[in-house]
Amino acid sequence: MGIALTAAEQFICEPQATPAGELDAAAIEACQRGEPLALRRFVVCYQNLVFAFVSRMLGAGPHVEDVAQEVFLRAYRALPRFEMRADVRVSTWLLRIAVRLVQDTRKRRRLRTVPLADAPAIHDPHTPESERRRHEIARAFERAAAELPEEQRLVFILAQFHGQSMDQISEIIGIPANTAKTRLFRARTRLRELLSEAWEEYR
Amino acid sequence: MSEPSFDQWTPQRPSGDFADLTVRAMLDMPVSARAGRKRRSWFGIITLAAFLIGTSTWAMWGQRDAQAAKAVGMDQLIGPIVVEPPPAPKKAAVPAPELDEIEPEPAIKVAPHRTAPKVAAEVQDELPQIVMQPRCVCEHDGSICSCVE
Numbered sequence: 001m002g003i004a005l006t007a008a009e010q011f012i013c014e015p016q017a018t019p020a021g022e023l024d025a026a027a028i029e030a031c032q033r034g035e036p037l038a039l040r041r042f043v044v045c046y047q048n049l050v051f052a053f054v055s056r057m058l059g060a061g062p063h064v065e066d067v068a069q070e071v072f073l074r075a076y077r078a079l080p081r082f083e084m085r086a087d088v089r090v091s092t093w094l095l096r097i098a099v100r101l102v103q104d105t106r107k108r109r110r111l112r113t114v115p116l117a118d119a120p121a122i123h124d125p126h127t128p129e130s131e132r133r134r135h136e137i138a139r140a141f142e143r144a145a146a147e148l149p150e151e152q153r154l155v156f157i158l159a160q161f162h163g164q165s166m167d168q169i170s171e172i173i174g175i176p177a178n179t180a181k182t183r184l185f186r187a188r189t190r191l192r193e194l195l196s197e198a199w200e201e202y203r
Numbered sequence: 204m205s206e207p208s209f210d211q212w213t214p215q216r217p218s219g220d221f222a223d224l225t226v227r228a229m230l231d232m233p234v235s236a237r238a239g240r241k242r243r244s245w246f247g248i249i250t251l252a253a254f255l256i257g258t259s260t261w262a263m264w265g266q267r268d269a270q271a272a273k274a275v276g277m278d279q280l281i282g283p284i285v286v287e288p289p290p291a292p293k294k295a296a297v298p299a300p301e302l303d304e305i306e307p308e309p310a311i312k313v314a315p316h317r318t319a320p321k322v323a324a325e326v327q328d329e330l331p332q333i334v335m336q337p338r339c340v341c342e343h344d345g346s347i348c349s350c351v352e
Binding site: 034036039040043044047048051052053054055056060061064065068069072073076077134137138141142145160161191 | 209211212213214215216217218221222223224225226228229230232
C-alpha cells in the first residue's frame, strides 16, 4: 500500500521535463518571459514537491496552501535572476526558497495544524479502511516528527522524501555535509524508536 | 520487531485549482515586484547609500580641516613659546667707579649724619644692604655707613 510520492508523482513535467524530472531550459526561459502557460506548467510540475515539503515541515493544515503559494510567488519574483545550468536543479532551487520561508513562518507565528484526515487531499482509490489506516499512520508520523529538533527534521525530510544528497542539503541549509549526515542519522534513529510501537499497532 | 516505513508519512496535497490560483496571483503581481525591477531598486539604494557616505565623509573632512585651521590660528595668537632662563641675581657689589667716587675718610673724622645723604643718593635703587667692599658698608637709606681702610 505504498503511497509515498514517487519521482513521477513529484514531477508531472512531461513532455518538457529533463531526464531528472525537471523542467528544461526552454520551459524555464518561457517562465522568465512571464508566459502564462509556461508558468502554469511550472506550478503544476513542482506543486506536489512544495506541498510535500511544507506540510511535513509545518504539519498539515490550511496554512500549507498559503505557504506553498508564497514559495511560488517568491520563485516567480526571483526567476529573472535564475540561471539554468547543468549542475543546477530547479527543484533544489525551489526547496531552498521553501526552506527559508518555512523557517521564517515558524519564527513568525504558531501554526494551527489539523490532522491529515481533514486536510485537502487528491482523490485516491484506496478503500475507506485502508484510507483510515493511512491517516492514522500519517498522524503517528506527524507526532513522531514533531518530537524531532527542527534541524534534524529538516535534513530528514530533504533526504528521505526529496532525494537530496548530503551535498545538496549542505548547500540548501548552509551547513557542512558531515553535519547534515549526523543529523540525518540521529533523526532516523529517533524516528524508529518513536514509531516502532505505532508501527506494530497499525500494520 | 518490524521497521516502520518512512514512506507511510503522506503529505498534504494541493487542491485542484491551486495552480490556476497561483498563476493568477503571479500575473497580478506588479511588475516592480519582479527581480528585474528589484535589481534596479537595489541599484538606487546602493547609489543613495554611496551618496550619503560620500557627503558625510566630505563633511567630516571639512570639519576636521576647520578644526586644524583653528588650531593654527591659536598658535599664531599665542605666539611661539620660548623658555627663558631665570634672571640672574643682581650682584650686591656696586661698580668700582662708583665706589671710587666715595672718598674714604678717617672713620673718626667723618660723622655719619654728614655723609649719609650723599651715599644714599648713589645707592638709592640698590639692595637693602649694600656692601661696598673693600672699604664701605652702608644701610639702605644711607643713614649709616661704615668704611674700612
